[in-house]
Amino acid sequence: MSTAPTAIGGDSPVPPPRAAVPPDAGAVPAGWPAAVPVAEPAEPIADRAEPGRVRWDPAERRARASQSFWTAVVGVPAIFSVLRLGVEAGGELQTTLLLVANVGPVNLLAGFLTTAARLLSTGLVAVFALGAVLAVSADRLPPGTRRRPLFARWADVTPAWVVLASFLLALLTWPLLYLPLLLPAFVAAFQLRPERLHERHLPRVLLIVALLAGYGWLLLPTLRDATAQREWLVLALVVVPPLLAVFIAGPLPGMVIRPLATVTEVAVLAMLVWAAVPVISTPVLPLTVTTVGAPGGPTEDVRGHVITTDDVNMVILQERGGVRYVPVDLVRAQVLCPSEEELPRHRLRIHDFHVEDSLLEGMGRRVRPVHRIDAACRAPG
């Protein structure tokens, strides 16, 4: 695709043929309506192009970028979802096919978005925050550096509302424990310098101190618990980011920009790949325990994901692998169970919101507060 040789795209609105351009590039060609601007790029193209390399018309470039963007938006979840089905099926072709036959594309996509929203927002926030920092520092790049860092260019072309939306998504889906990190990221992404608070020095400092004090007061009980439980990382994650937010806006020294750009590009990519693994391996179907047994006879608990139920059978993908067809008449009871990944890692709360819950989850728990794990869920698979 990148070898497409011309800037005069076949599908694009037809610009005047390049050959017909008179030597005076700024002049309007004969016969062209005077009021209509000529679709001529701002800079000449062919004559400055490096050998073996084609420079794109900015408009077309944008169009192509938008095309790739939407391809990615639709394609990536689709590919991920199919990959997830394969993983869910335990790598068995026939089981994968059974899942494909029974899991609707909309369910699949919705299931994917439920589990991937956190990953998606993390990627976007990282790119926009780093991009903005690099973009504001770009004029300090050592002379002779021609291209701006990739993230800076991305941040440049992204509308502010997209950035804001990513932060909102992160605010709702990140665990509360990591939300403080969103603060320096937000300040960096919008380059909100402390000077914006007040033009005079003293009131500005007082304002910052007041804001930090309010934050500290809000989190004081949690900080106390974290100290008592010796959760030093939690303590750092809660205390340090707001302080960093005060200093994070502003240009970086020239010598740092290039290494930072390279390292963070690799790091963000690695982070996305690393974080994508659990997203791929998160089950598509809910985990249940089905109690099976003939009336009056002994019962058995089948732990797994129900793929489908028809008049004759209930098809269960067992947690320990393999598909089980259970006659519907033998099903005695069925309960929904949590999976082991949902086990909390910390025993800390922020005003009764568990630190590992996102705001959405925390609010959800308030709507349906009672959650008792059913006895059957403890049964071994």
Next chain:
Amino acid sequence: MNPRRFQSRLRAVATTLAVALTLTLAAAGGCDSRKEPDLPSVREKLRETHIYGQSKLRIGVATDEPLMGDLRNGQHVGFDVEIGRYVAASLGYEGDQRLEFVSVATEDRIPALQGGMVDLVVSSFSITEERKKLVSFAGPYFVTTQEVMVTTRLKDKIHTIEDLRDPAYKICTSGGSTTEAELEKRQVKALVVKDVADCVEGIREGRYDAVSSDETILAGFLASYPKEFEIVDLPFGTSELLGIGVPIGDPALRDLVAFILQKSYQQGRDGQASPWQTAYNRTLGPWLRAEKRQPQPLDVPKLVDFDDKAPSK
């Protein structure tokens, strides 16, 4: 150096540091979120117990202690039975299909646990140092006192421990119980039988005059024969901590049972209807003279469970 330039440099360094620190913290947070939890989970503990994978849980209970552990129309009922049911359900054993109550006499409680006849004993089992050498205890789940129950005709005659020492009265108690040891310590000569029920039967038949045991057990018999007996409040001064007996070789199960009792305790403390309170209200509650609350279980391990994230209020 130009102060303005110096300031700008300082600012650039601060920004660099802030960016670097933010990235480090984010990376540390990310790594932490993928680490195995530090605290063991209920599920992990369950895997370590001897009951894991067992299709049925066997709980040793009394069948002749009204209100505590009784057999009525073939159904096990009583406070101990309800506590047993709650613990079993929390361990993943719910319903008659998966739960078996085994009748265990007072003196057989320790041998039953040692011999693997039962997985747990919930049968007015007092926690003592002596017994702790032979079995493990989770709890206490109830604090009771030692009392004496007499026939109504003797209610004005027996008031003190001194009265109990009077050879004119025949005092009865169950063998292998803490009451037996306590009476011995106070030089009260007691006739030792197998179960408290035998004492009660004996009194009704005129063979004994008084029976000494835990207030909870006596309250049960009082409930059965309210007109024939009276409980006398004697200053024995020792409190009995009732615990759930667990085989000594299974510390994981002991921890789990203690954790389960703690969950109920926490619920009760938060003002919710706890399983303990429900069991108490349905059985002992109306028959005890003073209102009781669930005591805080001791040596409760820190475990994580799926419902830890639920709001506490």
